[in-house]
Amino acid sequence: MTDSTTGAGATVRVAELAKHYQGGDVRIPAVAGVSLEFAPGTMTAITGPSGSGKSTLLHLIGAIEAPDAGSITVDDMEITSMKRRHLTAYRRRVGFVFQRYHLLPALTALDNVIAPVVPYRVRFDKAARGRELLAAVGLAGREHSLPSQLSGGQQQRVAIARALIGAPTLLLADEPTGNLDSRTGTEILDLLAALRAEHAMTVLVATHEQHVAAACDRLIRLRDGEVVQDVSLAGGEQPEETLSRLGGPRL
């Protein structure tokens, strides 16, 4: 992956990607032949109804799951043919944010942020970097708070800071606003958009549609594991405007 101090984020190419699950006798095509390219530094909303394959697509790109067919290339690395040892290293360079935060309840905000790098030797001061990241997500002064002492939006900010501790060039967020009210959700998406520029990341967000307009520059819609819509959102333009201009369905 590109060095995040010089690059603008990862280039991600997905070609003819497919993944199915077996539900008893039923074959469920979760991702059914998806080909997409994500340019460095872009922030893309992956939308679509529940079960349309959003999470599966993110899990495949993050190498949490392996595809049945197709390829995923991140910068010059072909993820789908990587050896396990390299995959582990790749996963450590991808940031993940989930709907349910997944903070460790007994650890302070700061200890949650640095938890992913605790087992590793790194070239930076872990606590100092953790404090910097908490400040970057608007939580300076809350380093020693426990998750239970923080609001949902604040807990998600801690989870975002944690996702950034390994200096990822690719950030994958799966319904990061799903547990939040719409105003807090918009704030979280705006935060991701700002961090994307500052930290030179490519960002993919599976998200509830009403929050999309605020932050993303491209919108992809999935249905039954296929891409049914792919529109770029010009700066400041609302997706509703773009879609009506293009004659597409309203969000």
Ligand SMILES: Nc1ncnc2c1ncn2[C@@H]1O[C@H](COP(=O)(O)OP(=O)(O)O)[C@@H](O)[C@H]1O
């Ligand atoms: N571990 C699994 N086992 C069986 N089916 C699954 C599994 N994960 C996802 N699916 C199925 O794959 C399809 C896509 O799911 P998912 O990627 O979670 O969609 P979304 O995130 O858009 O809601 C759905 O039909 C879902 O039920």
Ligand SMILES: [Mg+2]
């Ligand atoms: Mg999902």
